[in-house]
Amino acid sequence: MKYFKHRTSIIDKNCKIGKNTKIWHWSHISENVKIGENCIIGQNVFIGNNVTIGNNVKIQNNVSIYEGVTLENDVFCGPSVVFTNVKFPRSKINIKSKNYSKTLVKSGVTLGANSTILSNIIIGNDALVGAGSVVTKNVPKNKIIIGNPGKIYASISKTNKISKKIKRKKKNKTKSKSIK
Numbered sequence: 001m002k003y004f005k006h007r008t009s010i011i012d013k014n015c016k017i018g019k020n021t022k023i024w025h026w027s028h029i030s031e032n033v034k035i036g037e038n039c040i041i042g043q044n045v046f047i048g049n050n051v052t053i054g055n056n057v058k059i060q061n062n063v064s065i066y067e068g069v070t071l072e073n074d075v076f077c078g079p080s081v082v083f084t085n086v087k088f089p090r091s092k093i094n095i096k097s098k099n100y101s102k103t104l105v106k107s108g109v110t111l112g113a114n115s116t117i118l119s120n121i122i123i124g125n126d127a128l129v130g131a132g133s134v135v136t137k138n139v140p141k142n143k144i145i146i147g148n149p150g151k152i153y154a155s156i157s158k159t160n161k162i163s164k165k166i167k168r169k170k171k172n173k174t175k176s177k178s179i180k
Contacts (some may be wrong), residue, residue, distance in 0.1 A: 009041075019054065036073065048085075049097065054107070068100035068119070075105050078113035078131065085119050106141070108158065128156050 005011060012031045017116050018037030023029065027045040035041070036055035048066040054073035063077045068085040085100040102117030109123050109134040112131035123129065124141030134148040144153045146161065154165040
């Protein structure tokens with residue numbers, strides 16, 4: 001089998017899709033996308049123009065991967081992960097694709113469900129981003145990031161061994177001020 005495409009998916013022109021890759025219901029693969037071998041693209045996934053996806057990548061349902069994003073080999077994107085490619089988007093300002101920020105997700109990374117990856121980020125090899133986390137800064141390799149904004153929680157090995165939990169500073173219990 002070269003690759004499988006569900007009849008409801010859309011694949012635009014000039015896409016390269018590796019063998020044994022599966023693209024499921026209502027997904028849209030935009031122009032000039034490169035997808036490696038043995039990938040799974042879940043239901044209702046959007047992949048923007050010129051995105052590159054490595055081998056053995058699993059992208060769960062409802063994920064949006066916009067132009068400027070590269071996923072290396074063995075990346076897992078949990079359900080509803082969202083990437084961004086513009087730091088300060090505005091409806092009335094037309095930003096050309098050549099000005100989109102680049103985001104690199106290195107080999108072996110896991111992105112938990114509903115995590116948001118801001119633009120111009122590098123997520124290091126074998127890092128894990130916890131469900132619902134918002135990644136605002138580069139993530140070192142083999143680190144677990146949790147929260148909003150994402151903070152280092154612990155280290156993780158390629159075999160999923162968690163070590164060196166980072167002790168968080170206790171917050172002062174002062175009355176918070178509202179934004180005016």
